[in-house]
Structure formats: structure tokens, C-alpha cells
Amino acid sequence: MIASELDSERPFIFELPNIFTSEECSQWISRIQARGTEAATINTRSGTEIDSQIRNNRRVIFDDVHWANILYERVKEKVPHEIHGMTLSGINERLRLLRVSTRPAFCTAFRRSLRAG
Numbered sequence: 001m002i003a004s005e006l007d008s009e010r011p012f013i014f015e016l017p018n019i020f021t022s023e024e025c026s027q028w029i030s031r032i033q034a035r036g037t038e039a040a041t042i043n044t045r046s047g048t049e050i051d052s053q054i055r056n057n058r059r060v061i062f063d064d065v066h067w068a069n070i071l072y073e074r075v076k077e078k079v080p081h082e083i084h085g086m087t088l089s090g091i092n093e094r095l096r097l098l099r100v101s102t103r104p105a106f107c108t109a110f111r112r113s114l115r116a117g
Contacts, residue, residue, distance in 0.1 A: 016079070040055045060096075
């Protein structure tokens with residue numbers, strides 16, 4: 001997907017409170033702390049880079065099909081089934097969990113859809 005194909009009048013991000021129970025939140029926090037976070041990179045034409053002017057947070061990435069499926073079941077009726085010409089079919093199993101600073105900097109990131117193999 002390229003930026004010119006997006007409808008900037010429609011949301012890119014949805015906030016869905018209370019998707020996790022308190023116990024699940026604690027489990028995720030423990031899992032993140034055990035793995036550790038790293039500076040979140042951005043993708044450039046020459047590869048990945050750290051650019052704190054665009055993204056100044058830390059993240060951890062988990063490939064977790066099980067949790068992606070759980071999340072999909074919990075949110076599928078709460079988000080649009082079609083957005084920006086794409087049809088909802090699941091949640092990417094590459095879960096990116098961000099630890100955001102008090103003054104986060106984000107540039108809109110356009111991710112490709114993932115066709116699970």
C-alpha cells in the first residue's frame with residue numbers, strides 16, 4: 001500500500017479499551033520485561049534505521065499466532081471489516097508491542113499486509 005491510496009478522512013488507528021483482562025495485562029508486561037525492549041526502527045530505502053525524530057519509543061516483537069487469533073476474536077466485531085480497500089481477515093501474528101515515552105513521536109507507518117504461510 002502506498003500513501004496516495006489511503007483515505008486520510010478515515011482512521012488509521014482504533015482505540016479498543018479493555019481487550020485484555022488485568023491478569024492478561026500483567027502476563028504481557030512480564031513477558032515484555034523478560035524479553036527486553038529495543039529502540040524501534042523505521043524502514044528506509046537503505047534498510048532499517050533508528051530515527052528518534054520519527055519514532056522515539058522502544059518495542060519488542062513477538063511472533064505469536066495463538067495470541068493473534070485471540071485478539072482477532074476479541075476485536076473483529078469492533079473494527080471496520082473494510083478499510084482503505086483492504087478486507088479484515090485476521091491480525092498479523094507479528095505482534096509489535098511499544099513502550100511509549102511521555103512525548104512520543106510517530107510518523108504514519110504503512111505496513112504491508114501479511115499473508116500467513
